[in-house]
Amino acid sequence: MKQVKPWTLTLFIALLGVQGACVSQGTSSTNEAQDTGRKDTMTYKIQKTEEEWRQLLGDEAYRVLRLKGTERPFTSEFETQWEAGTYVCNGCGQELFSSETKFDAGCGWPSFYQSMDKSKVKEIPDLSHGMNRVEVVCSGCGGHLGHVFNDGYGQPTGLRYCINGVSLGFVKKP
Ligand SMILES: [Zn+2]
Helix, strand or coil, X not given: CCCCCHHHHHHHHHXXXXXXXXXXXXXXXXXXXXXXXXXXXXXXXXXCCHHHHHHHHCHHHHHHHHCCECCCCCCCHHHHCCCXXXXXXXXXXXXXXXXXXXXXXXXXXXXXXXXXXXXXXXXXXXXXXXXXXXXXXXCCCCCEEEEEECCCCCCXXXXXXXXXXXXXXXXXXX
16 A cells, blocks of 8 residues: 655645644645534533624634634744643633643644543544544533644643634633
């Protein structure tokens, strides 16, 4: 079987402008790809109409959290923030990640090596864009957070939760 060279795949993913390979330099400036075409049939405890979500979140957070979009890399203030505190869901306020597990993956999105609690972040297989990825959503409201990759970048778990900053809020440690 013919092997696809890893750099070919990296280039492909970088050009596609979706969360995937960790590219430390150079990035697509037109990252408007959306993970559309998938329906989550789970029922979440926080329920709102699309219009209510749009009002609450504003356009960009609505596009990412509710329409499973991806924010442009290197645009979130949280990507380079290293203060102690807790990252919560921007949709419903549920606690998701601790600053203690945040690390610099160089991907352009806030990255964590584990969630605060497995019950708070739900993982869903995502085969969109011809890739085999695992989407992560908030278990409280079903809001799209990003993807988790088992690529060894995040130590000690080997996992990299690549999260859209616009999907998060931050509660500073008192
Ligand atoms: Zn939520």
